[in-house]
Amino acid sequence: MAAPPAIPRRGLFIGGGWREPTLGRRIPVINPATEDTIGDIPAATVEDVELAVAAARSAFLLDGGSRWSRASGATRAKYLNAIAAKIKEKISYLALLETVDSGKPKDEAVADMDDVAACFEYYAGLAEALDGKQHAPISLPMEEFKTYVLKEPIGVVGLITPWNYPLLMATWKVAPALAAGCTAVLKPSELASLTCLELGAICEEIGLPSGVLNIITGLGADAGAPIASHPHVDKIAFTGSTATSKTIMTAAAQMVKPVSLELGGKSPLVIFDDVADIDKAVEWAMFGCFFNGGQVCSATSRLLLREKIAERFLDRLVEWAKNIKISDPLEEGCRLGSVVSKGQYEKIKKFISTARSEGATILHGGDRPKHLGKGFFIEPTIITDVSTSMQIWREEVFGPVICVKVFKTESEAIELANDTHYGLAGGVISDDLERCERIAKVIHSGIVWINCSQPTLVQAPWGGNKQSGFGRELGEWGLENYLSVKQVTRYCKDELYGWYQRPSKL
Ligand SMILES: NC(=O)c1ccc[n+]([C@@H]2O[C@H](COP(=O)([O-])OP(=O)(O)OC[C@H]3O[C@@H](n4cnc5c(N)ncnc54)[C@H](O)[C@@H]3O)[C@@H](O)[C@H]2O)c1
Ligand SMILES: C[N+](C)(C)CC=O
Numbered sequence: 001m002a003a004p005p006a007i008p009r010r011g012l013f014i015g016g017g018w019r020e021p022t023l024g025r026r027i028p029v030i031n032p033a034t035e036d037t038i039g040d041i042p043a044a045t046v047e048d049v050e051l052a053v054a055a056a057r058s059a060f061l062l063d064g065g066s067r068w069s070r071a072s073g074a075t076r077a078k079y080l081n082a083i084a085a086k087i088k089e090k091i092s093y094l095a096l097l098e099t100v101d102s103g104k105p106k107d108e109a110v111a112d113m114d115d116v117a118a119c120f121e122y123y124a125g126l127a128e129a130l131d132g133k134q135h136a137p138i139s140l141p142m143e144e145f146k147t148y149v150l151k152e153p154i155g156v157v158g159l160i161t162p163w164n165y166p167l168l169m170a171t172w173k174v175a176p177a178l179a180a181g182c183t184a185v186l187k188p189s190e191l192a193s194l195t196c197l198e199l200g201a202i203c204e205e206i207g208l209p210s211g212v213l214n215i216i217t218g219l220g221a222d223a224g225a226p227i228a229s230h231p232h233v234d235k236i237a238f239t240g241s242t243a244t245s246k247t248i249m250t251a252a253a254q255m256v257k258p259v260s261l262e263l264g265g266k267s268p269l270v271i272f273d274d275v276a277d278i279d280k281a282v283e284w285a286m287f288g289c290f291f292n293g294g295q296v297c298s299a300t301s302r303l304l305l306r307e308k309i310a311e312r313f314l315d316r317l318v319e320w321a322k323n324i325k326i327s328d329p330l331e332e333g334c335r336l337g338s339v340v341s342k343g344q345y346e347k348i349k350k351f352i353s354t355a356r357s358e359g360a361t362i363l364h365g366g367d368r369p370k371h372l373g374k375g376f377f378i379e380p381t382i383i384t385d386v387s388t389s390m391q392i393w394r395e396e397v398f399g400p401v402i403c404v405k406v407f408k409t410e411s412e413a414i415e416l417a418n419d420t421h422y423g424l425a426g427g428v429i430s431d432d433l434e435r436c437e438r439i440a441k442v443i444h445s446g447i448v449w450i451n452c453s454q455p456t457l458v459q460a461p462w463g464g465n466k467q468s469g470f471g472r473e474l475g476e477w478g479l480e481n482y483l484s485v486k487q488v489t490r491y492c493k494d495e496l497y498g499w500y501q502r503p504s505k506l
Contacts, residue, residue, distance in 0.1 A: 002106055002330045004031070005096040007039030012048055012217065013200030015055035016210025022047035027190055027218070032103035032345075033328050033338040033375040041193045044218035049185070049226040052214040056156040056183040057232050059211030067209050069153050069181040073127035076179060080124035082206040083199075087117040090202070094195050096330070098166060101194045103338035103376065104292055105329045115458070116171045119474075122458045126479050127179035144493045150486040153181030154258070155234030157482060158227035160220075160248070161196075162240045163189035163340050164295040164398075170196050172462075172473045173237045174213060180482035185214045185233065187224050189240075191341050193217040220244065228252055235259070237481060239297075242467050260471030260481050262297065262463055264396040265424030268417035269300035269453055270407075270439065272430035273309035281429045282316045285402070288427065288453030290324065290380045293339050294400040297468075298425035300453045301397060303404045304413050310406045314384065318364045321380040326369045338376040339399055345376035348399035352381060355392040360403070361385040388419055396422070410435065418444050423465030427453045446472070 007029065011018035025043035030036070044052075060069045068076070087094065094116075095109035102109075130151060138147040159173040170188055177184045188196035200215045216223050224244075228236050229251040238248050239262040252259045269288050275281045288300030305313050329337030339345050352366045365379030381401040386393050392403045407413045417426055417439075427449035428439045440448040446464040449455065456462065456474075463472040471481055496502065 001328060001332065002096060004038070004100050004330065005093055007097070007100075007194065008198070008201075009039065010041070010197040010200070012042050012044055012052070013197065013203070013213075013215040014048070014052045015214065016204065016208070018200075019048070019051070021045065021218070029101060029194065030341070031100045032340055032342075033100070033330075033377075035374055035376075038100060039194070041190070041197065041217045043190075044216040044223040046222070046226040048216055048218075049223060049230065052185045052216050053156060053227070053230050053232050055211035055214050056185050059209060060153075060156055060183040062209070068183065068212055071181070073130035073179070073181075076181060077124040077127040079206060079208050080120045080127060080175060080179060083202055083208075084117045084120035084124065086202045086206060087113060087120065090198070091117070094167065094198060097194045097198065098192070099329045099337070101192045102163060102166060102340050103329055105334040105337045107334070108292060112165055112168045115456070116167050119168070119171045119458050120175045123175035123179040123479065126176070126476065130179070130479070138487075144491060144497075145489055146492050147487060147489040150488060151483045152486055154482055154484050155182060156232060157182045157184050158230070158233040158236045159184055159186045160224050160227065160236065160238045160240065161186070161188050163192035164292060164297070166192040167195035167199065169239050170199065172239075172478065174199070176473075176478040177237070177482045178212065180479055182482045183212050185216055185227055187216050187218070187227055190217065190219050225251065229254065231255060233257070235482070237471075238262070245469065260473075261469035262471075262473060263424070263467060263469040264398070265297050265299070265422045265464060265468050266302060266394065266396050266420045267298055267300045267422070267425040267427070267445065268302045268304055268420075268443070269427040269429065270304045270413045270417055271306065271309065271313065272428075272432070272435065273306040274431045275309070275429060276431055278309070278313060278316055279320075282313065282320050284427070284429060284451070284453045285317060286320055286324075286380075289402040290321070290336060290400045291454060293336060293378070294402075295339060295344070295398050296454065298447065298454060299398075300425065300427050301402055302393065302420075303402050304416050305404060305406050306413070307406050307408050314363065314382070314404065317382060321364050321382060324380055326372065326377060326379065328375070336380060336400060339378060340376070342376055344398065345378065348378055348397055348401060351392060351395070351397045351399070351401060352383070355383050355386070355390060355403070358390045358392070359385065359387070360390060360392060363404075365400075388416070394420070410439070414439060414442050418442075421466055422468045424468035425449065425464070
């Protein structure tokens with residue numbers, strides 16, 4: 001088993017340096033796999049948010065913007081590449097920190113850190129390419145005007161992120177925001193902030209200009225809400241629950257402040273009976289809902305099985321689920337760690353007991369694994385005999401819990417897949433690719449996977465419809481989130497425009 005990492009005692013990262021929170025408060029960090037307190041993080045309040053926003057604002061405006069916001073994209077790209085290089089250098093340490101902070105298996109944390117470095121590199125590339133896109137001419141049907149377009153950073157952005165992929169979800173916002181030339185205040189989740197604070201240390205090491213990125217840890221109401229309502233924060237990018245998004249939108253609406261929202265989901269995975277290799281489909285179903293303990297916004301937590309394959313599929317799914325190594329996430333080969341906190345553990349257990357009391361069958365799991373007496377562990381759980389009115393069908397669990405329904409026809413499958421107020425993702429597994437394409441078109445979601453579940457590609461757009469939010473992260477869409485488009489139009493004839501009559505000379 002890997003040794004647990006040393007937990008640094010950090011302050012808030014504001015204006016390029018470290019500060020204790022004004023009120024001196026700190027929040028304990030609990031390793032969810034052992035229930036031990038392993039450190040603490042600063043608990044920022046409105047006073048610290050004021051300082052962080054002021055630092056970001058002056059970094060944005062410094063020297064007329066020539067140091068950052070109006071510097072070339074190529075200049076900013078150098079900093080982003082330097083951050084990526086440092087992440088790679090510290091990958092094992094960062095992965096271990098994330099493991100003890102969140103409970104996710106070490107191998108998953110390593111993969112996440114790889115994705116973090118790749119995301120900074122990708123947006124370094126887009127920052128450089130941005131220089132070539134400035135002054136793009138607009139073709140006009142007249143000669144007296146010439147128009148071009150400038151893409152400018154929106155300003156100071158507030159980035160509020162969740163705990164399930166702590167550094168990766170922060171990076172999806174920080175990397176494009178900085179690439180665009182914005183300056184930022186990042187507020188990670190109080191349940192897992194350690195690696196985001198290390199990002200501050202990395203910014204310091206690579207000499208990122210002071211105030212370009214400020215990192216404020218603390219509770220949502222104390223440290224997140226003042227960012228959302230701050231008059232000098234020009235945009236909010238939020239990833240988290242639909243419930244919190246409503247509070248943030250309300251605050252932002254008072255200033256007509258733009259927001260982009262990446263929220264929850266209850267995504268379907270539809271499996272047809274024509275699959276030649278049933279185990280291949282079973283593995284994707286497992287990956288879709290047990291990876292990261294099911295604490296994934298896009299988890300395909302509603303499994304729809306064609307009647308003819310259902311019994312055989314469920315038998316194999318249970319066999320595969322029994323085979324998952326559930327252990328301390330620092331152990332070699334762990335594939336299911338603990339969930340993030342006691343609160344999350346209790347919430348998931350309540351979902352399972354409500355499903356049982358509403359008449360569903362817990363086909364497998366539902367409890368703490370017998371070999372683990374401590375820590376917030378939950379067995380991979382498969383729930384059948386589910387009706388569409390049950391809570392387990394309708395609400396996001398955010399845990400290793402999959403619910404199953406059986407369908408007869410393709411149209412019934414589509415109706416069930418779309419029977420949700422969410423619209424983040426969906427998947428279809430079938431050997432008939434025409435059928436897959438047909439279904440991909442009619443699933444109401446921002447992402448559809450064919451013959452797989454969950455691959456996440458930095459180049460491709462990510463985001464949802466309906467109550468899963470709006471706006472897209474990643475790819476070039478992720479950069480556009482932080483850019484404002486300016487039209488510049490010039491009148492270019494020597495003559496008068498000629499609408500009004502020139503007064504006669506006296
Ligand atoms: N769509 C996506 O890409 C995506 C990715 C990851 C997670 N998620 C969603 O995130 C949720 C889980 O994350 P969570 O439990 O951390 O969500 P959450 O809404 O509880 O918290 C998210 C962030 O908002 C902050 N916050 C809480 N109250 C606030 C307030 N009043 N004002 C401002 N900020 C506030 C929190 O401190 C945290 O930093 C799930 O619903 C999941 O589906 C979505
Ligand atoms: C896209 N992913 C899986 C990294 C994060 C969503 O929760």
